[in-house]
Amino acid sequence: MDKTIASLAEAVAIVENGMTVMIGGFGGAGAPIELIHELIDRFRATGAPHDLIVVNNNAGNGRIGIAAMIDSGMVAKMVCSFPRSSDPRAFTERYLAGNIGLELVPQGTLAERIRAAGAGIPAFYTPTSYGTDLAAGKPVAEFEGRHYVQERWLKADVALIKAELADRQGNLTFSKAARNFSPLMAMAAGRTVVQARKIVEPGMIDPEMVVTPGIFVDAVVEVAAPAQEEELIRQGVAR
Amino acid sequence: MDKTIASLAEAVAIVENGMTVMIGGFGGAGAPIELIHELIDRFRATGAPHDLIVVNNNAGNGRIGIAAMIDSGMVAKMVCSFPRSSDPRAFTERYLAGNIGLELVPQGTLAERIRAAGAGIPAFYTPTSYGTDLAAGKPVAEFEGRHYVQERWLKADVALIKAELADRQGNLTFSKAARNFSPLMAMAAGRTVVQARKIVEPGMIDPEMVVTPGIFVDAVVEVAAPAQEEELIRQGVAR
Amino acid sequence: MIAKLTSTQIAWRAAQDIEDGAYVNLGIGFPEMVARFQPAGRQAIFHTENGILNFGEAPKKGEEDWDLINAGKKAVTLNPGAAFFHHADSFAMVRGGHLDVAILGAYEVAETGDLANWSTGPKGVPAVGGAMDLVHGAKRVAVITDHVTKEGCPKLVKNCSLPLTGVRCVTRIYTSLAVIDIVALRFVLREKLPSMSFDELQSLTGAELLVDGEIGLLTVPEL
Amino acid sequence: MIAKLTSTQIAWRAAQDIEDGAYVNLGIGFPEMVARFQPAGRQAIFHTENGILNFGEAPKKGEEDWDLINAGKKAVTLNPGAAFFHHADSFAMVRGGHLDVAILGAYEVAETGDLANWSTGPKGVPAVGGAMDLVHGAKRVAVITDHVTKEGCPKLVKNCSLPLTGVRCVTRIYTSLAVIDIVALRFVLREKLPSMSFDELQSLTGAELLVDGEIGLLTVPEL
Numbered sequence: 001m002d003k004t005i006a007s008l009a010e011a012v013a014i015v016e017n018g019m020t021v022m023i024g025g026f027g028g029a030g031a032p033i034e035l036i037h038e039l040i041d042r043f044r045a046t047g048a049p050h051d052l053i054v055v056n057n058n059a060g061n062g063r064i065g066i067a068a069m070i071d072s073g074m075v076a077k078m079v080c081s082f083p084r085s086s087d088p089r090a091f092t093e094r095y096l097a098g099n100i101g102l103e104l105v106p107q108g109t110l111a112e113r114i115r116a117a118g119a120g121i122p123a124f125y126t127p128t129s130y131g132t133d134l135a136a137g138k139p140v141a142e143f144e145g146r147h148y149v150q151e152r153w154l155k156a157d158v159a160l161i162k163a164e165l166a167d168r169q170g171n172l173t174f175s176k177a178a179r180n181f182s183p184l185m186a187m188a189a190g191r192t193v194v195q196a197r198k199i200v201e202p203g204m205i206d207p208e209m210v211v212t213p214g215i216f217v218d219a220v221v222e223v224a225a226p227a228q229e230e231e232l233i234r235q236g237v238a239r
Numbered sequence: 240m241d242k243t244i245a246s247l248a249e250a251v252a253i254v255e256n257g258m259t260v261m262i263g264g265f266g267g268a269g270a271p272i273e274l275i276h277e278l279i280d281r282f283r284a285t286g287a288p289h290d291l292i293v294v295n296n297n298a299g300n301g302r303i304g305i306a307a308m309i310d311s312g313m314v315a316k317m318v319c320s321f322p323r324s325s326d327p328r329a330f331t332e333r334y335l336a337g338n339i340g341l342e343l344v345p346q347g348t349l350a351e352r353i354r355a356a357g358a359g360i361p362a363f364y365t366p367t368s369y370g371t372d373l374a375a376g377k378p379v380a381e382f383e384g385r386h387y388v389q390e391r392w393l394k395a396d397v398a399l400i401k402a403e404l405a406d407r408q409g410n411l412t413f414s415k416a417a418r419n420f421s422p423l424m425a426m427a428a429g430r431t432v433v434q435a436r437k438i439v440e441p442g443m444i445d446p447e448m449v450v451t452p453g454i455f456v457d458a459v460v461e462v463a464a465p466a467q468e469e470e471l472i473r474q475g476v477a478r
Numbered sequence: 479m480i481a482k483l484t485s486t487q488i489a490w491r492a493a494q495d496i497e498d499g500a501y502v503n504l505g506i507g508f509p510e511m512v513a514r515f516q517p518a519g520r521q522a523i524f525h526t527e528n529g530i531l532n533f534g535e536a537p538k539k540g541e542e543d544w545d546l547i548n549a550g551k552k553a554v555t556l557n558p559g560a561a562f563f564h565h566a567d568s569f570a571m572v573r574g575g576h577l578d579v580a581i582l583g584a585y586e587v588a589e590t591g592d593l594a595n596w597s598t599g600p601k602g603v604p605a606v607g608g609a610m611d612l613v614h615g616a617k618r619v620a621v622i623t624d625h626v627t628k629e630g631c632p633k634l635v636k637n638c639s640l641p642l643t644g645v646r647c648v649t650r651i652y653t654s655l656a657v658i659d660i661v662a663l664r665f666v667l668r669e670k671l672p673s674m675s676f677d678e679l680q681s682l683t684g685a686e687l688l689v690d691g692e693i694g695l696l697t698v699p700e701l
Numbered sequence: 702m703i704a705k706l707t708s709t710q711i712a713w714r715a716a717q718d719i720e721d722g723a724y725v726n727l728g729i730g731f732p733e734m735v736a737r738f739q740p741a742g743r744q745a746i747f748h749t750e751n752g753i754l755n756f757g758e759a760p761k762k763g764e765e766d767w768d769l770i771n772a773g774k775k776a777v778t779l780n781p782g783a784a785f786f787h788h789a790d791s792f793a794m795v796r797g798g799h800l801d802v803a804i805l806g807a808y809e810v811a812e813t814g815d816l817a818n819w820s821t822g823p824k825g826v827p828a829v830g831g832a833m834d835l836v837h838g839a840k841r842v843a844v845i846t847d848h849v850t851k852e853g854c855p856k857l858v859k860n861c862s863l864p865l866t867g868v869r870c871v872t873r874i875y876t877s878l879a880v881i882d883i884v885a886l887r888f889v890l891r892e893k894l895p896s897m898s899f900d901e902l903q904s905l906t907g908a909e910l911l912v913d914g915e916i917g918l919l920t921v922p923e924l
Contacts, residue, residue: 001499001521026751026788027774028767057788082830086774092826104827107750108792108834112360115789119566120573120615121351122382124363126796127837131868133820134833143361143391152382169523169532169559173447176768176785180751183787187570202532202559208412209448210561211787213531215501215523215576230767240722240744265528265565266551267544296565321607325551331603343604346527347569347611354566358789359796359838365573366614370645372597373610408746408755408782415545415562419528422564426793441782449784450564452754454724454746454799469544 003170004199004220008038011193011221015039015049015158018076022055022114022185023066024161027085028229030178032162032195035221036065037239039160043074051076055114055156057107057181059083059091063238065229070094071239077101079154081110087233105154106134111184113154118187118216123152159189162226163212166196167203170217171210179211186216195223242409243438243459247277250432250460254278254397257315259292261353261424262305263400266297266324267468269417271401271434274460275304276478278399282313290315294353294395296346296420298322298330302477304468309333310478316340318393320349326472344393345373350423352393357426357455362391398428401465402451405435406442409456410449418450425455434462481673482654487698488622490515492581492652495620496522500578501571503527503612505595506550509581509622523559525577527608529568532560549608572608572615580616582609584623584651586638589685591648591660593621594640606643613644625653625682632684634658634665655679657696658687669694704896705877710921711845713738715804715875718843719745723801724794726750726835728818729773732804732845746782748800750831752791755783772831795831795838803839805832807846807874809861812908814871814883816844817863829866836867848876848905855907857881857888878902880919881910892917 005011012035015021025031043049052075059078060067067090069075083091083102094100105113106128116124125148129135139150161182163172172194174182186192199222244250251274254260264270282288291314298317299306306329308314322330322341333339344352345367355363364387368374378389400421402411411433413421425431438461483491485508493515496502502522504510513535516522523532526548533548534555542553571577586594593613596606613619623633634651651658656679657669667687670679672695680687706714708731716738719725725745727733736758739745746755749771756771757778765776794800809817816836819829836842846856857874874881879902880892890910893902895918903910 001523027770029751029770030768082828083826084828088826095826102827104829106829106833107788107831108796108838111788111792112358112796115570116363118574118576119351119570120575121363121365122385122387123380124355124360126360128796128834130837131815132833132865134829141362146361148361167559171559171561174785176447176766177749177752177770178768179785179787181788184789187574187576202557207530207556207560207562208415210563213561213563213567213571214559215525215531215571228767230765240746266547268528268547269545321605322603323605327603334603341604343606345606345610346565346608347573347615350565350569351573354793357797357799358793359798367573367611369614370592371610371642373606406782410782410784413562415543416526416529416547417545418562418564420565423566426797426799441780446753446779446783446785449786452784452786452790452794453782454748454754454794467544469542 002168003217004168008034008221011035011219012039012042014191017049018051019049019157020053020055022156022159022189024182024185026057026180030162030174030180030182031065031229032160033065033227033229034223035160035193035195036069040068040072040239043072050074053077053079055079055154057081057110058085059088061085061229062087062233064232068239070100075100077103079103079105081105081107104134109151111181113151114181114184114188117153117155118184121153123150125150154188156189159185159192161185161192161194163194163196165198165200165205166194166220167200167205169202170214170220171205172212172217173205173209174211183212186212191218192216193218194220195226196220197224197226198222241407242456243407247273247460250274250458251278251281253430254288256288257290258288258396259294261294261395261398261428263419263421263424264295265419269401269413269419269421270304270468271399272304272466272468273462274399274432274434275308279307279311279478282311289313292316292318294318294393296320296349297324298327300324300468301326301472302329303471307478309339314339316342318342318344320344320346343373348390350420352390353420353423353427356392356394357423360392362389364389393427395428398424398431400424400431400433402433402435404437404439404444405433405459406439406444408441409453409459410444411451411456412444412448413450422451425451430457431455432457433459434465435459436463436465437461483698486511486701488652488654490701491657491696491698492620492622496579501525501576503577503580503616505582508583510550512581525571527568529563529565530560532557569611572611575615575617577616579618579620580612581620581622582612584621584633585640586633586635587621587648587651588635588638589660589665590663591646592638593643593648594638595643597641599640609643613647618649619647620650620652621648622652625655632682635684655682664688666690667693669696671696706921709734709924711875711877713924714880714919714921715843715845719802724748724799726800726803726839728805731806733773735804748794750791752786752788753783755780792834795834798838798840800839802841802843803835804843804845805835807844807856808863809856809858810844810871810874811858811861812883812888813886814869815861816866816871817861818866820864822863832866836870841872842870843873843875844871845875848878855905858907878905887911889913890916892919894919
């Protein structure tokens with residue numbers, strides 16, 4: 001079994017029009033910039049994939065990464081907790097013009113809904129958002145004298161994530177806070193595609209250190225020197 | 240902040256009559272034998288704590304560990320998925336005589352109920368046990384054309400678990416499959432007491448390797464050469 | 479008395495359907511035997527409920543590490559690429575549909591796919607383990623079993639009489655006499671022992687066997 | 702114009718109530734400032750939603766590691782005993798009640814403990830982040846805020862007019878003028894600036910201030 005693939009182009013080829021795509025990262029930590037930019041290049045060259053629903057904590061920053069996806073016009077809707085950033089123009093402009101959808105989800109609920117999808121839990125109850133506008137229309141139940149909101153799992157067709165090490169079986173480690181949503185998204189997507197800083201042979205990652213076991217991963221491509229979003233923004237890079 | 244305590248006696252002193260006590264381990268892997276035996280010694284010497292509800296995947300093996308707790312008469316009820324073992328006499332005899340209670344929970348549901356307690360999720364839906372006797376009396380709901388059973392969180396007053404390394408802030412690692420339920424129980428209990436093979440200074444455990452962050456741990460006691468259940472049983476040891 | 483497959487041979491037959499790279503959970507006891515018969519050139523990755531992916535064979539006697547055990551509490555070893563995780567993650571793999579195949583034992587399987595394999599009734603100490611999770615977890619839930627009970631009664635039935643493990647969950651049954659799929663709530667015979675007639679097999683089966691195309695020959699090596 | 706505490710001084714006051722060894726989450730922006738003022742001899746452990754426990758101060762300019770950031774996307778460092786974890790575990794800590802203290806900013810706080818701090822209405826782009834989780838997570842949910850808006854209107858009110866972050870969640874409010882607890886759905890004044898009379902303070906507060914025992918003096922160093 002070898003889940004490595006040779007090119008970014010092959011990695012993003014599975015994304016189709018209208019798919020829900022989870023993208024790892026919180027701020028620049030864990031953002032799979034190279035996978036995202038490859039997907040944008042494909043859209044610009046071929047017109048597909050379009051009408052994507054993108055799941056990420058944020059909605060892009062500056063003119064690169066998810067912001068550049070939005071700028072390109074390939075995103076129909078964002079599912080996120082915090083569609084703001086130091087430079088949120090890409091989302092803000094389209095949103096205020098009514099050209100992109102938004103499902104706003106509290107951060108912990110977003111994480112738990114994604115985990116639930118990966119764990120085969122179709123619904124769960126959380127105290128979060130009870131009594132607020134974000135609970136509108138959702139079932140409410142009382143347990144032990146306290147009120148809770150029923151939330152549903154959040155699945156994706158594809159997850160694009162960034163890892164530190166990957167072995168050929170898809171076992172992954174992450175770098176520091178770049179872990180964030182990525183292990184959850186890997187569980188929740190029909191297909192999980194990973195860019196890893198280094199691909200190693202099975203057995204080279206201590207079984208105690210594996211954060212995402214290979215069962216949750218479908219394809220791994222090596223990006224040895226990944227760009228960091230914060231650096232690109234500092235340099236004023238636009239995709 | 241220093242969560243280390245000097246003695247096993249101090250470690251188990253917080254367990255009171257009628258408490259729900261989660262005990263880590265699956266088979267002998269991760270079984271905190273020394274904490275359990277200290278608790279039995281306390282009960283034999285003082286008559287307390289009694290009427291405990293014990294949560295573990297199994298219900299003891301041979302005449303040591305949880306089996307010895309049951310033998311001693313301090314356990315009112317077991318919550319477990321598989322109350323059988325190579326030598327299940329302790330539980331079997333009391334159960335068939337009507338002298339101990341049993342809540343039988345499918346293994347994955349047991350794990351998820353414990354995690355839910357730790358994660359502030361009072362209830363969730365699972366396909367597990369739908370249409371079976373173990374779903375009797377539980378709410379059922381349909382999501383996307385499939386039926387699910389509503390399960391509730393499972394909390395404990397105290398968790399007794401065994402770790403490999405602990406630092407003074409309570410960050411933990413585990414040894415191989417000794418991890419099993421322990422990280423979940425640490426989250427779900429009001430107070431989590433840990434026996435660790437070695438206690439180290441904060442900073443000595445790589446932050447990437449921490450399995451249970453210290454926020455879930457209240458007290459750590461060092462047991463440098465813990466007994467292994469399988470070895471004790473092979474030797475015919477009884478407590 | 480008709481010749482029938484041994485347990486070892488049933489396990490061998492089940493192993494032939496496991497694809498290279500498949501993630502597989504084998505129930506404790508008899509189903510564990512399936513791992514011995516991976517066809518050459520294929521390597522499945524085995525999952526155990528207690529938190530290991532890609533474990534390997536049993537260690538030599540005396541070399542057991544009792545922190546390295548499977549769900550049956552038997553000592554195992556690790557293959558390159560193994561990973562440890564806690565029980566909630568382990569059953570996320572199960573319940574979340576990430577396993578390709580789960581192979582379980584059975585007391586009874588109904589033509590609807592209902593399975594009974596955890597309780598023989600109200601007597602004794604009930605124990606369920608991970609069975610109720612596994613039947614809802616894997617993409618393919620298969621059963622390996624003798625075709626009939628020790629008393630000669632059908633284990634493949636119209637409706638289960640014993641407490642259920644899961645409803646409409648089994649998709650394939652490997653028995654000592656046949657390979658049977660469950661399609662649209664009916665038994666469909668795929669393979670049978672060459673020495674046995676369809677009518678003989680039907681007489682040992684508690685619900686109607688449908689045929690859809692050719693019936694393959696269930697041929698298994700001496701083992 | 703009455704003298705009032707600066708933001709820095711409000712943060713200082715809030716920091717005095719954090720016990721040694723407490724697990725603390727500070728909201729992004731103004732509340733982050735609280736970490737600077739830990740009393741001597743006490744060490745809190747700070748949690749950030751994006752998966753770090755026990756992070757430390759900002760690194761020097763030019764030494765940022767952009768994989769090591771807090772929820773406000775600012776670069777941080779690690780203290781000895783730090784740990785990384787994913788977002789579901791991070792919010793298990795929050796929602797599961799494992800934090801001792803969460804300190805948040807506010808647009809409005811009602812005497813019932815209702816908090817509004819995420820949306821100023823239907824205009825613009827809404828963003829909530831982790832605020833709705835945090836208000837149900839910590840054992841103690843405190844707010845730090847100016848006592849009144851820039852326009853001089855009370856931020857401590859009978860009922861929130863802005864969209865709620867959480868219902869009955871706040872238990873203590875540190876303002877530029879006072880320290881106020883919420884007890885049984887009412888404001889109870891604990892401390893006020895020595896220079897201000899009770900009536901003045903009441904006139905700047907949108908709901909009745911109760912008194913339960915002595916009112917302490919809110920005295921804060923120059924900072």
